Amino acid sequence: MIALLIANSLALASLLIMLASGLALIYGLRDVINFGHGAIYMLGAYLGYTVALVGGFWLALVVVPILLAFLGIAFEYLALRPLQSRSHIEVALVTLGLGIILGQIIIFFYGGVARSVDAPEVLSGSVTVMNLSYPVYRIFLIVMGLGSCALLALWLRFTSSGLYVRAVSQDPSVARMMGINADRLSLLVTSLSAAFAGIAGVLAGPYLSIDPGMDVTMIVNCLIIVVIGGTGSIGGAIVAALLFGLVQVAGSVFLPNIAALVPYILLMAVLLIAPRGIGRGRVLN
Amino acid sequence: MNDRTTTAESPRAAAIGAFGGQSSRMPLTIVAVAIVFVVGAVAPTRFAGDFVLRLANEGLLLGMLALSVAFLMSQAGLVALGAASVYGGAGLLFAIAMSQWDLTPMSAVCASFLIIVVYATVLGALIVRTNPLAFMMLTLAAGEMISHGVMLEGLRDYTGGADGLVVNFKGSILGMEAADFANPARFWLVAWVAAWLAGLALWTVGRSRLGAILRAVRENEERMRFSGFDTYLPRLIAYVLVNVVAAVSGLLHVLNAGFVSPESLGLSVSTNALVAALMGGIAGSVGPILGGLIFSFAQDEFGARGLTQLLTGIAIVLFIVVFPRGVVGGLWSVVQLQARALSGRRETS
Numbered sequence: 001m002i003a004l005l006i007a008n009s010l011a012l013a014s015l016l017i018m019l020a021s022g023l024a025l026i027y028g029l030r031d032v033i034n035f036g037h038g039a040i041y042m043l044g045a046y047l048g049y050t051v052a053l054v055g056g057f058w059l060a061l062v063v064v065p066i067l068l069a070f071l072g073i074a075f076e077y078l079a080l081r082p083l084q085s086r087s088h089i090e091v092a093l094v095t096l097g098l099g100i101i102l103g104q105i106i107i108f109f110y111g112g113v114a115r116s117v118d119a120p121e122v123l124s125g126s127v128t129v130m131n132l133s134y135p136v137y138r139i140f141l142i143v144m145g146l147g148s149c150a151l152l153a154l155w156l157r158f159t160s161s162g163l164y165v166r167a168v169s170q171d172p173s174v175a176r177m178m179g180i181n182a183d184r185l186s187l188l189v190t191s192l193s194a195a196f197a198g199i200a201g202v203l204a205g206p207y208l209s210i211d212p213g214m215d216v217t218m219i220v221n222c223l224i225i226v227v228i229g230g231t232g233s234i235g236g237a238i239v240a241a242l243l244f245g246l247v248q249v250a251g252s253v254f255l256p257n258i259a260a261l262v263p264y265i266l267l268m269a270v271l272l273i274a275p276r277g278i279g280r281g282r283v284l285n
Numbered sequence: 286m287n288d289r290t291t292t293a294e295s296p297r298a299a300a301i302g303a304f305g306g307q308s309s310r311m312p313l314t315i316v317a318v319a320i321v322f323v324v325g326a327v328a329p330t331r332f333a334g335d336f337v338l339r340l341a342n343e344g345l346l347l348g349m350l351a352l353s354v355a356f357l358m359s360q361a362g363l364v365a366l367g368a369a370s371v372y373g374g375a376g377l378l379f380a381i382a383m384s385q386w387d388l389t390p391m392s393a394v395c396a397s398f399l400i401i402v403v404y405a406t407v408l409g410a411l412i413v414r415t416n417p418l419a420f421m422m423l424t425l426a427a428g429e430m431i432s433h434g435v436m437l438e439g440l441r442d443y444t445g446g447a448d449g450l451v452v453n454f455k456g457s458i459l460g461m462e463a464a465d466f467a468n469p470a471r472f473w474l475v476a477w478v479a480a481w482l483a484g485l486a487l488w489t490v491g492r493s494r495l496g497a498i499l500r501a502v503r504e505n506e507e508r509m510r511f512s513g514f515d516t517y518l519p520r521l522i523a524y525v526l527v528n529v530v531a532a533v534s535g536l537l538h539v540l541n542a543g544f545v546s547p548e549s550l551g552l553s554v555s556t557n558a559l560v561a562a563l564m565g566g567i568a569g570s571v572g573p574i575l576g577g578l579i580f581s582f583a584q585d586e587f588g589a590r591g592l593t594q595l596l597t598g599i600a601i602v603l604f605i606v607v608f609p610r611g612v613v614g615g616l617w618s619v620v621q622l623q624a625r626a627l628s629g630r631r632e633t634s
Contacts, residue, residue, distance in 0.1 A: 033418055083606070089364055089417055090605050093559075096366075097601030100556065104595040216552060220429045223422040231419055257439045264430035271411050271423070 003132060005249055011138040011207070013245030014145020018200040019218060020225040020237040021152060022193030027231060028169030029186045030080055032091045036099030038219025039106070040194050044068055044201020045210045046106050049115050052205065057120040064202050065195040072194030076187050099215065107212045114212075117205030137206055144203060148196065149238060156234070165189060224263055228270045230277030239278060326477050330470040338469035340581050342541060345476040348577025349483050349534035350554075351561035353527035355573040356487045358562065360496055361523050362503035363413070364421045367428025368531050368558045373550030374431055375401045375532040376539030380450035381443055390458045398532055405528035406521070413520040425552070432550040449546035452539060466540040479537060483530045484570035490526065499523055553594065557584075560597050563604040566611025575613055 019041055026034050034040075044064050051060035079098060083091045118124070119137040126135045156162040167175040168182050176182055208214070225244050229236030244263060251262030270278065329341060350372050357363045378397030382388045388396060412423040435444045444450065454463040465471045490496055502509045502516045509516050539545045548554070557580060565576025584593050608615055 031418075033422060086605075089362065089421065090609070092418060092421060093364065093563075094602050094605050096556070097598045097605070100594060100598030100601070104598060108595075216429070220426055224426050227415075227419055227422055227426075231416070258437060260433045260437060261430060264426060264433075267423075267426060268411060271415075275414055 003130075004134070005253065006246070007134060007138065007142070009242070009245035009247075009249040010145070011141045011245075012248060013242045014141050014149075015200050015204055015207070016221060016225055016241040016244060017145050017149050017238050018196045018203075020222045020229070020241050021149070021234050022196045023222055023226050024229070024231075024234045024237045025165070025189045025193050026186075027226070028234070029165065029172075029182060029189050030091075031088045031172075032080065032095065033223070033226070033231075034193075035092055035096035035219060036075075036102060037095075037193075037197060037222060038215035038217075039099035039102040040068060040071065040197040041201045041204070041218050042103060042210075042212075042215040043071070043106055044198035045204050045214065046110050046115070046201075047198070048202035048205050049110075049117050049210055052117050052202075057117065057202075057206075060117075060202050060205075061199065065198040068198030068201075069191040069195040072191035073187060075194065076190040080186065080190065081183065099219070103212070103215050110212075112212050115210040117210070119206035123206075141203055141207060144199070148199070152234070161185065161188065221263065224267045228267060228277055233277070236278055322481060326474055330473055335469045338473050340585050341578060342469060342472050342476050344578035344581030345473075345480045345574065346534045346538050346541075346577070347558060347561050347580055348565075348574035349480050349537075350531050350558040351565065351573035351577045351580075352480075352483055352487060352570060353530040353534075354558050355562035355565075355567035356491065356530075357523060357527050359567040359569075360491055360499040360503070361520055363417050363520070363524075364559070365424045365524075365527070366421055366552070366555050366559070367424035367426075367431070369552065369554035370428040370431035370550050371401055371405060371528045371531040372535035372538070372554065372558075373545065373547075374404070375535035376545040376549060377435065377444060377450065379536055379539050380445075380452045380545045384450060384453050385443060390454060390456045394458060394536055398529075398536065401532040401535075402525065402529060405525050405532075409521050409524035409528075413524050414517055428550075428552060428555055432547065432552070435547050435550055444547070447547055449544060452543050452545070454540075454543065458540070463543065467543060472541050476537060476541075479533060480574050483533065484574060487526070487530065488570045490523075495519055495522065553597070556597055556601070560600045560604070562611075564600060564611055566614035568610070568614055572611050572613035576611065579612070 019037060023034060023037055026032060047064045047067060048057075048060040051063050055063075075098075079094060080091070083094060123137045123140050126133045127139070128134075156166055164175070164180045164185055167178070167180060168185060172182060204210070204214070221244065225237055225240045228243065229238070229240035244266065247262055247266045248259075252259040255262060329338060333341065350368055354365055354368050357365055375397050378400055379393050382393035382396050383390065386393070386396070408427055412420055412427070415423060434440070436446060437444075438446075440446075452463075454466075456462070458466075461471070461475070466475070498509070498514060498519045502514070502520065506516050535549075538549070558577075561576035561580040562573045563576070564579055565574065566572030583596070587593060587596055604611060610618065
């Protein structure tokens with residue numbers, strides 16, 4: 001029972017980590033929360049659905065992130081760079097507007113009905129570990145989530161571009177003075193974050209349903225995670241995503257009546273205790 | 286601004302001046318504003334049909350909601366994305382108070398209003414101490430919390446779930462009965478007066494000491510704290526104040542419609558209010574209300590083709606990037622330019 005609970009919450013957290021760390025990365029470089037991230041994730045899910053129909057799930061898992069990385073590049077060049085001089089709130093509102101536009105375009109092409117993607121043959125059964133039977137796909141999800149999380153951590157810690165990203169996140173002006181090109185890094189980070197959203201979208205297909213409301217649900221969850229984790233802290237976001245997954249899954253088991261409200265209760269509780277979140281995010285004004 | 290030019294301006298420009306900018310001839314401005322008020326209160330009920338009046342009523346109420354969003358944006362630099370939860374929440378509470386608690390209409394209004402104010406105060410106490418970006422995320426989350434909470438299975442008997450609630454309105458509020466609120470021409474008067482009161486109230490607050498402190502905190506919170514100002518309480522007061530305006534708008538809406546749907550608590554209503562505010566221009570009181578009217582008529586034009594949401598998104602981007610001052614701000618700067626050009630010509634001749 002407890003093992004199942006933890007496994008389920010890890011599966012949910014895996015998706016959330018991919019999205020929330022993408023948000024935190026962009027925030028670190030640009031001081032902007034991308035309110036359109038949910039729509040990018042939704043685009044990933046729908047594109048994944050289409051590509052999976054044509055060429056199968058594995059192809060979708062490769063193609064969609066690449067496509068979305070280009071979307072990220074476009075987002076960087078067409079929105080973030082021209083608006084660099086504007087206030088962060090205004091840019092955040094622009095991303096909100098762009099997210100609404102993208103969401104509506106997707107609904108226009110795919111209609112308002114929910115879709116589902118079948119997991120590939122290899123991942124469709126379930127395995128029995130210690131007398132507990134568990135769906136293989138969720139294990140795959142956990143591996144992907146934790147794997148990408150580990151890759152991200154390795155990149156940030158052991159490569160020079162990762163070092164630069166950390167430097168800009170910590171103090172943008174000093175980092176620029178030391179000769180770090182924040183624009184080029186931002187291009188990398190934005191495309192990376194969109195690609196991650198694409199992976200999350202494709203992975204969500206067989207796990208959750210693909211429906212027109214998924215962008216708002218996901219962005220609200222991610223924002224809760226980012227706030228709990230301490231805005232801009234990637235480590236905090238990862239911990240918060242795990243906590244969020246656990247609370248969400250436990251809520252649906254133990255408090256089915258108010259399960260939908262449990263994440264918000266968690267958010268309010270964290271805000272009461274630690275208004276700046278649990279991580280060591282950059283304190284900003 | 287040159288003195289001679291103010292006399293040459295239209296009453297409307299003078300009205301804009303009274304709300305959005307500085308005016309040099311107060312008595313004249315007051316007369317002009319009063320004329321606009323009276324004409325606006327009477328003319329539409331005489332000349333406009335019921336359908337147009339209904340749209341205009343919707344527009345005024347959305348304008349009041351936009352006003353609450355705009356005030357917080359322009360004075361405190363905070364963007365609230367959960368305005369609909371207060372707007373729809375007040376209406377829903379009124380409907381519940383009428384159908385479940387068997388209150389008289391007036392006490393139902395008071396009860397729902399009080400509950401909303403308490404909710405806004407508690408929520409505000411939690412979230413106004415965060416930074417503006419976190420505030421934006423938190424209001425979005427709180428709004429979603431309320432709109433999900435309303436849909437909970439366990440509360441279905443209370444809130445009506447996805448079906449919404451019909452208001453069983455017997456008796457009267459301030460001498461008006463259900464039929465009066467449902468009558469577009471009569472309701473126009475109510476909405477018009479309410480919009481003016483809300484606009485004047487927030488305009489006054491914006492020009493008061495509280496407004497000055499709010500703007501200073503918006504510019505640099507640390508400096509204000511360092512200078513010995515309390516930066517928390519003013520923002521909390523402002524947050525509660527705008528929610529009072531939003532709640533009044535929501536209560537008027539449910540009185541007018543006689544029905545409250547869960548959609549009125551949803552994110553799309555909040556973004557509509559945001560768009561109305563941006564469209565009209567967030568500085569001053571005229572802009573957001575005018576924006577609400579524009580939005581209402583535009584929605585009627587394009588909504589049937591299912592384009593409302595798409596156009597909402599486009600409008601957010603367009604007005605922030607290209608016209609950050611909105612329609613009223615843009616018109617006002619055109620008027621000022623014209624006035625300057627005019628006075629320049631007179632001086633040279």
